[in-house]
Amino acid sequence: MKYDSNSEGKEKILVASILLFAETGFDGVSMRDVAEKSGLTPAALYYHFPSKEQLYFEAVVFAFRKVAKIVADAISAASTPTAQLESVVDVASRMLAENRNILRLMQWIKLDRNEERLRRFGAAAFQDLYLTMYRLASELAPQFNPSALAVSIIGIVIFPFEAHAVFQFLPGYDDLEGSRAHFLKHVVTLLSDGFVGAPQAAKAPATSIA
Amino acid sequence: MKYDSNSEGKEKILVASILLFAETGFDGVSMRDVAEKSGLTPAALYYHFPSKEQLYFEAVVFAFRKVAKIVADAISAASTPTAQLESVVDVASRMLAENRNILRLMQWIKLDRNEERLRRFGAAAFQDLYLTMYRLASELAPQFNPSALAVSIIGIVIFPFEAHAVFQFLPGYDDLEGSRAHFLKHVVTLLSDGFVGAPQAAKAPATSIA
DNA sequence: GTCTATACCGCGATAGAC
């Protein structure tokens, strides 16, 4: 856990800045904000990081290393591909519900137009995560394009949490993500059986639309 | 098509600002930027709109009115629920591929933390769209929670286009969204049959992972 | 390793001429 003599000081700054970057994005966070949250002055930040850009990069990589480990562990814990899918959807939906930082960081990154930054993030933070889901998709369903299936699985899990911010104000919206058991069942049933093959039992409680 | 005596002037500003807000979001666009793109000065914008906030609101509503119409038309054009699903996925994926503005505007809105703004957007821009998908989900599969199914369908179509910005740099990634025919077949097969019930024929061409 | 002080720039918005 030790990197160099400055790592404790840097880590305090990284933890504080993850919260801020997740909330308002790279451009929405000022070095003054980070300094205040870290209990330092702006000038002190520039002793540890050469620029706001580099601070952002290190903060994002720091945050996503943990995610990659959680997902890899969830897959290792199950034996059959189907059980692995259920396991990974379960831990992912728990993480997304309890920790909005990861979700929002990913949203900001999808909107980033800085290609250099995206390449660095891909290599340092997302490659392992994607490859893990690619392999799972290959084993789950050889008849599908594994890349497309992996993206579909990731999207069907993540998107509802992203959209919740907007959909919560619409009439007829059911907050299924609030009930993890129902959400898990919905996702796994839809992915495995589709709406043609799924049995009646798949139905989760629904409020009537106004 | 006529609203009031100022509408032509306002519309020119709205069209210009939609492009800018889609690219860099509310905070990333300055009134100076909008003025330059509209061929006016910042002070002139304040004759047509009382604030940057109100300009943003009108621009988003203006953009999404067209989307709601396109989706509603796609559903009207087909008779059975299954055909309606295929039709709506088809036009949506075409729109998302050809017009990044709508996709990115939606992404910025999902990240917005201004509840008042989200309520206004919901009522003015997204309510009809959501209700249309809710009804389609109900008819497609009564055994699923219609709200959850509607969100899943929307997510499985939209998410790949959002993630493309990041995933394009990862080894093994297949740009299936670039081939609309394959993407359409993938989505409809997965949603209707799942990976258990889908026939071998569902497979789309794949590059091998490195 | 952290501070105070500051250079320099771009922001939303407004006043008042035309």
Place this chain on the structure above:
DNA sequence: GTCTATCGCGGTATAGAC
């Protein structure tokens, strides 16, 4: 209906003391 000019604020980053 559009302009020029400007106010007051907050942004990144740096110089130099301690």
